[in-house]
Amino acid sequence: MVKYQWTAADMPSLDGRTVVVTGATSGVGAATATAFSRAGAHVVLAVRDVQRGRDAARTMGGSTEVRELDLADLSSIGSFVQSWDGPLDILINNAGVAGRRGARTKDGFDLQFGTNHLGHFALTNLLLPHISDRVVTVASGAHKAGEIHFDDLTLSRRRYGFAEAYGQSKLANLLFVLELQRRLRRAGTKVRSVAAHPGYSATNLGTTGQPKALVAAANLAGRLFAQSSEHGALPTLFAATQDLPEASYVGPDGRGELRGSPTLVGRSAKASDLTTARRLWEVSEQLTGVSFGLDTD
Numbered sequence: 273m274v275k276y277q278w279t280a281a282d283m284p285s286l287d288g289r290t291v292v293v294t295g296a297t298s299g300v301g302a303a304t305a306t307a308f309s310r311a312g313a314h315v316v317l318a319v320r321d322v323q324r325g326r327d328a329a330r331t332m333g334g335s336t337e338v339r340e341l342d343l344a345d346l347s348s349i350g351s352f353v354q355s356w357d358g359p360l361d362i363l364i365n366n367a368g369v370a371g372r373r374g375a376r377t378k379d380g381f382d383l384q385f386g387t388n389h390l391g392h393f394a395l396t397n398l399l400l401p402h403i404s405d406r407v408v409t410v411a412s413g414a415h416k417a418g419e420i421h422f423d424d425l426t427l428s429r430r431r432y433g434f435a436e437a438y439g440q441s442k443l444a445n446l447l448f449v450l451e452l453q454r455r456l457r458r459a460g461t462k463v464r465s466v467a468a469h470p471g472y473s474a475t476n477l478g479t480t481g482q483p484k485a486l487v488a489a490a491n492l493a494g495r496l497f498a499q500s501s502e503h504g505a506l507p508t509l510f511a512a513t514q515d516l517p518e519a520s521y522v523g524p525d526g527r528g529e530l531r532g533s534p535t536l537v538g539r540s541a542k543a544s545d546l547t548t549a550r551r552l553w554e555v556s557e558q559l560t561g562v563s564f565g566l567d568t569d
Contacts, residue, residue: 296318371383380426382437410445410470414439469521
C-alpha cells in the first residue's frame, strides 16, 4: 500500500476563489474539480458535453458551474472566453485526448496536438487578463517519448503512431509551461505557470474506439496497478495550491513516478529546451491566431 504524505485534506481553504478545470466530467479532471469544490472554491467545469458536466457537478457539492468548451474548436474557445466575466484565480489545463490516425480538430489539426496543446494554448492566452494566481497544465511522463515535428505538426506525412502523437502533445505542454512563464516574468505579473502529471491513474483515456480486447486489458491493468483518479489528481492540486518555483513540474514520488505523493519531478532535456519552447510558441501563435494575452510594454 502507498502511504500518501500529502492529500487533498492538506489543501488550504479556497473560499472566495474561482477555479476553471477543463475536462472535468470524469477521471482525474472530475476528481480535481471535486477537491477544489470541497476546499471552498467556486469551480467552473469547462466541458464539451454540458449534460455530462451537470451530472458530474451534482456529485461534487459546494459551488460549481458548468460551461461548454470544446478545445478541439477554436471558435468554441473564443465563445467561452467572450462570455467570461469577473476574476479567475486558477486555470487547470487538464483535458486531454488520445486519438487515432486521421482524427482532426474542427480547425484541421491532429486531434491530440490540436486539443492537448493548441486548444489550451489559445484558452490560456485569451483568459490571461482575468487570471490572478496561476496556470497549471497537466502533462505526462509520455513527454519523454515525444518529439516536436515542426515540419509536420499534424503528423500527416509520416507513419502515425499513437505513442508518438501523444508524446508530441505532452512534450508541447511542458514547453508551453516554460515559455509561458518566461513571458509572464517579462510582463511583470505574479501569475505562475506550473505543470503536473498524474502518474498511472485509472481513467478511460485512449480507450475510445479501441478494440474490446485492448480496452479489457487496459481496464484490468488499471485495476491491478493504477492509482485512483483521486490520487492521480493530487499532483495537480499540489501544483495549484503550494508555494512552488516558477515553471515547476509536479508528479508522484513513487517508483517510475507512477503513483505516490506529489513532489517536484524532473523533465526530459527536450522539455527543458528554451529555444524549442520559444519556437513552438511562435508556431502556435501562427496556427491559432492567438498571441500572448498580457501587455509587455
